[in-house]
Amino acid sequence: MQSSIGKGFQLFPFLIILFVSLCLSHVCWIQVRANSVLNSTDESRSTDPFLLSTSLPVDTAFKFPSALPVIPSDKSDFGKGRIDLGGLEVIQVSISTSTSKQVWRTYEGMGLTIYQPINLPPSFFTLGFYAQPNNRQLFGWVLAARDVSGDSLRPPVGYIAVMNTTSMIIKQDGPAYFWQPLCPKEYQAVGLYVTTSPLEPSLSQESISCVRSDLTEKSEADTWVWGTEELTISSMRPANRGTEATGVYTGTFSCQRPNFSPPPPPLFCLNNTRFGLSSMPSKDQTSLLFKTYSPWVYLHPDEDFLPSSVEWFFSNGALLFQKGNESNPVPIKPDGSNLPQGGSDDGLFWLDYPADKDAKERVKRGD
Secondary structure, three states: OOOHHHHHHHHHHHHHHHHHHHHHHHHHHHHHHHHHHHOOOOOOHHHOHHHHOOOOHHHOEOOOOOOOOOOOOOOOOOOOOEEEOOOEEEEEEEOOOOOEEEEEEEOOOOOEEEEEEOOOOOOEEEOOOEEEEOOOOEOOEEEEEEEOOOOOEEOOOEEEEEEEOOOOOOOEOOOOEEEEEEOOOOEEOOOOEEEOOOOOOOOOOOOOOEEEHHHEEEEEEEEEEEEOOOOEEEEEEEOOOOOOOOEEOOOOEEEEOOOOOOOOOOOEEEEOOOOOOOOOOOHHHHHHHHHHHOOOOOOOOOOOOOOOOHHHHHHOOOEEEEOOOOOOOEEOOOOOOOOOOOOOOOOOEEEEOOOOHHHHHHHHOOO
């Protein structure tokens, strides 16, 4: 009678052959699947059962883990959902299934979906479409605008065919056509119009609007959203940025064709000609925002350097040093009124602890 070990050795070659056969079958199935996908680049996703059964992250709208705070009413315009930029009132349209419709989608790489804003409030018009990668939940916005001066917005007089995807070998929901509005004199385009038809879009203002030139500023490509060797989609931002800059993000995107000449005319962002503080949060609103969104910071019990308020640091011996006169530091006033004003970070001034050793150690440990 054979031992169990002997029987095991007899079965071992059979198990190896079975395992190899299964692996080869699986590899062949994957290869056939890959070939079928590559050979169906012109088919719509609606005809592909595999893709139909695959849910993408972008198909789910992002939700905050808890309810957002209710901003208390105030005399300021903060939290009201709209801002007057100087004859042009804008609102932020959060992209969702109720405020936008899907226009086009590609599954190449991480994929991309383009949305058209819809169901805008009365008298508000689209400035451009929104684009987002498929690999994250739907979460974005675009600005829509209302003409409050009578001549801030105008419909386009034509379109420039910027790009289409008909010749691109990618998995897509049919071809996409990217159109840039051709605006009247003294008006600029701030976004693109996208269709799945080669027919030029309507010239009505309900399709897309051009903005008066003085209400726009130069923009530039910002974050890479999606692309191939033939096409790059990027978000846009004001070219001039800073504390005194007046450019306004629009949430729209640009379309670039590498090594293509001549390039299409530039797209613009908006310009806040009413540059002021009316839309900034009040003290009470700011306090609520800090209480809601400020992070909790936990310090180790043996930590030597603990936090303090700026006023406490100034009142407890903080010194202002100047390059070339390091031996004569100046005590900083509690309100900071004797600190250098304006200018840039040129390295001519800096702050340091008190010169006295005991005072220095005390200030290091914070309040």
